[in-house]
Amino acid sequence: MSDVISEETFNHLVDLAALELEQKEARYLLTEMNKQIKAIQELERIPLDEKTPPARHGVPYPASICPPLREDRVDRYPQVEDLLGQVPVAEDRYIIVPDIPHTELE
């Protein structure tokens, strides 16, 4: 059986996923993806009833067990400096990133 995912599709996905791959990595990943697709195609053996609903969770969440939603209000986070302390590059409490590319609209 030929591979379902072509190299062209794979490269497009890599771009969309904001990844860069070395050749050896790319070969491994494409091979494994095509193996996984073969496993996934096993699902096509199942005769599905049109009425079968897609399940968001296995456990049904009737209203009786759903916790009430939290009140919609702003809570100030008490340890802002702890959060800012995690930023890889910061200056004067601003997060620094490289330029964001943009295109002039005509």
Place this chain on the structure above:
Amino acid sequence: MDLCDYPAYQLAGMVRQREVSANEVLDSALKRISFVDGRSGCIDPGDITPEDKLKIHAFITVTSDLARTQAEAVDRKIAKGEDPGELAGVPVSIKDIFCVRGTHSTAASKILANFTSPYTATSVSRLEEAGALILGKANLDEFTYGSSNESSAFQPSPRNPWNTNHVPGGSSGGSTASVAAGEAALSLGTDTAGSIRQPAAFCGVVGMKPTYGRVSRYGLIAFASSLDCPGPVARTAHDTAMMLKIIAGVDPHDSTAANVPVEDYLLSLEREIKGKRIGLSPDYFRITFPDPISGTFQQQPVPGEMEQAVRHSAEVFGRLGAQIIEDVPMPNTPYGIPAYFVISRVEAASNLHRYDGVKYGYRTPEKTDDLRHMYRRTRAEAFGLQPKLRILMGMYVSAAQYSEQYYTRALKVRSMIRQDFDAIFDPGGKYRLDALLTPTTPTTAFRMDALYGDSVLMQYADQLTVPANHAGVPGISFPIGFDDQGLPIGVQLIGPDFSEGLLLNMVHAFEMETKADPWRQVRPTIIKLPGKQG
């Protein structure tokens, strides 16, 4: 037997009764760690040495200072006559997929290697409030993506305490290895396709995946949000019950934490199991596997020793008065892994898009003037192969043109797997089961390097555990003896939603009935090595 080998409930009792101090318990656990663990997993490990291959490497970070502060607080409370909590002085390891304030919380990934959590997961907070001592962060497969722990970016990866040439299972392999080796009395793990139960079976301990929504996911670094379940790892059903009682329950920070009262699981333990209906299914005595040459999928019976283990357990339950119901149909069991390949990848890809080198975690040191280039280099350098594989696969099967063919179909198959369980547990149905008894795993612990790299074969290691994740129902793996290589065998009980009390009751009854069996006296090889403490 050292202090650290005592069950958690006994340790807590001894600490509360002032027979030992929390500090003495901690000393014992830290001594055991220094004896069996070897060097902790790290990003730049150099060569794996022969010495490394004799240790279990359960931890990424040992938080001895944190645990010491907690032990002193417990001992102070006791000195003042205050209640130190139900888990007073009990050493606990935490799978490093949970955020614990002030600790490195890495998900075993380079992309979070430098991340120090600013907050603590709800389940961990509840353990701390109950007086537990947080010993450290246990190693795992990177972002939980694996069943052997070999994919961790922090090497050396954990090894099996019963034979260090074998894997501990995964993804909660550091958790189960630490409990089996007596480093921790309890561990907090997560189970998305079997990641508590499979390594529990491989390491000869008890591991429970609670009902989805029974335990809050707040503070858990997400893999597949509709499947992830935090849960306990322990050496006995009693300790599992004690831990679950503390971590379970509604949480305002997680809208999927179900508003269902938490029963006192310890009280459930002593109930009779006479008359309970336990099912055996032929669909759990068959395994599916990809043929390495043709790539086609074949079915074959589970190895004889695994079926025998289940049948032996059924006999024990029969002696206790349970009714064993044969030939229970679970026809959609073989589709658990294919559906999981779709659903978990879509959710994983979604969850992994947040790692971009901007707000926290790793950022490429490469200088660039282009934000998009920074994203790509950061993710390329810091994600391992397994996260990359899940991102790409998740994006492919959820792409607009394939979504109906793959994703929607997988969600419908999940409904059908759920219907299998609904039918057998229906109190008015043909089978009216209280629980289904199955092998936990197709095999006992496999050798290091035996499967790693083959993402399909590795995933099929979870084929007997993943249906409970799709259905959301609770499952528990418990040890029942050893194979002919001396490796532990685990079997699994699966019950209806929120039946954790009954499952723990059944496992406890099994443990009491078999407590004089000779296999229960055998201890992990790692503890018996020459030079063992005390």
